[in-house]
Amino acid sequence: MASAYLEDFLTHLRVEKGLSRNTLQAYHSDLKFYLAYLEERKLDLLRVGHSHISDFLWHRRSQSLKSSSLYRSAESLKQFYRYLLREEIIPADPTQKMAAPKIMHRLPRFLTVEEITRLLNHPADARKTSARFKAMLELMYAAGLRVSELVGLEERQLDLDLGFVRVFGKGGKERMVPVNGRALGAVKNYLAQKRKASPVSTKWLFTNVRGKPISRVAFWYQLKKWAAAAGIFKPISPHVIRHSFATHLLGGGADLRSLQEMLGHADISTTQIYTHVDREQLKRAHKRFHPRG
DSSP, X not given: OHHHHHHHHHHHHHHTSOOOHHHHHXXXXXXXXXXXXXHHTTOOGGGOOHHHHHXXXXXXXXXXXXXXXXXXXXXXXXXXXXXXXXXXXXXXXXXXXXXXXXXXXXXXXXXXXXXXXXXXXSOOOSSHHHHXXXXXXXXXXXXXXXXXXXXXXXXXXXXXXXXXXXXXXXXXXXXXXXXOHHHHHHHHHHHHHHHHHOOOOOSBSSBOTTSOBOOHHHHHHHHHHHHHHTTOOSOOOHHHHHHHHHHHHHHTTOOHHHHHHHHTOSSHHHHTHHHXXXXXXXXXXXXXXXXXX
């Protein structure tokens, strides 16, 4: 019966909340582990109390779980029991007075303006795959796209005349992000080569030889090779490019609300981590240049 409640909850999240597949998988993983814990101890999902929840989280902590994973596990339990309460399956929520585990926020890695310039200025060769990667990289940095958003773009989502890209982010949330002329030029160059090499029509913007979208793994692999060729040897990933976009915009004077809209964050508290990055830059500058730093 407990597993049936879990399936109903996941259906609710997918249909009514519109959560992404990755988020649903995270909920499923956390709660499946919790149900297995209850079954092992012969505890009833609908009759557990606050102390049982605390014992479970201490059990997870003892397994050297990262603070972020522990926090996510606690949030999964809260949402699950709130759902059961709203559906009148349980009379009270055992997580109501539960304090969320503290989470250590790591500042996101990003490239400096000089490094991103070096990365973007690295020349493409004559191959179509090189022009394609150049266009993808320029567009990702210009619009702060997630890699899943980038590889899933359809041609109709990019307005080359107005300079906007229409993005469908987490949970299907739509946003419009401006794109600079440099990125648009790189995309136009790639499209010209793409149509010349293959007249076969496809709705996807960035495609492989079979006309299918480029995979996230393939893009990441190309990014690491491109960065090394450009002389950048610090750890790099598609998300580092997105973080660089956000950090550079904020450092250039963009307001937090505009940045939130461009990144597609549902909650501005997610965007606020970039203010911490900016403070770190201020501290380094103060230490370097102040007479008594």
